Amino acid sequence: GAVVSQHPSWVICKSGTSVKIECRSLDFQATTMFWYRQFPKQSLMLMATSNEGSKATYEQGVEKDKFLINHASLTLSTLTVTSAHPEDSSFYICSARGPSGEEQFFGPGTRLTVL
């Protein structure tokens, strides 16, 4: 149980285009989901906390107009990277607060490369 999926697993796009990444909790409902960014050999950097039916809470330094987060249902949150630039290339990982409310389960990640 407590499986989180992400789609796509990798994406390559041109500079200036927008990319949408989906995060789904497959066998449980997640009122809270999180989006992280991870650079090579570095730890996870929390970008935003997404609560179902409300606006996401962004961490300091994260541009909310560039990284659009939508949590429209209890099993789906999306992250849209708008007007992507090469410096946005990274590994994006989502997670969901588990059924017990105490644990956090991660998706497999999405590798974004912006040319």
Add this chain to the structure above:
Amino acid sequence: QKEVEQDPGPLSVPEGAIVSLNCTYSNSAFQYFMWYRQYSRKGPELLMYTYSSGNKEDGRFTAQVDKSSKYISLFIRDSQPSDSATYLCAMRGNTGGFKTIFGAGTRLFVKA
């Protein structure tokens, strides 16, 4: 000073060895302590989850929390080549909206 300090390694051990991984932290408000395993280009996988101080064992894995020293450990017994991965410690308090702070991760290599 970072809230959570973790030696990035790499740590290389022979198969069958006991591995000790650890983290120190500065925020005494942390109450929940986790260890995640992350394989290359994959998302982190929850290994151990403990609340407050004490020990927790699950198969070959043992997690220890010493809140008085602000020090947590993960022990892996009879290490296997398949244990080769990056191990991330993580922790959070009771407040702060479930915000979790992660260590930098320790890269472990278990040689056959």
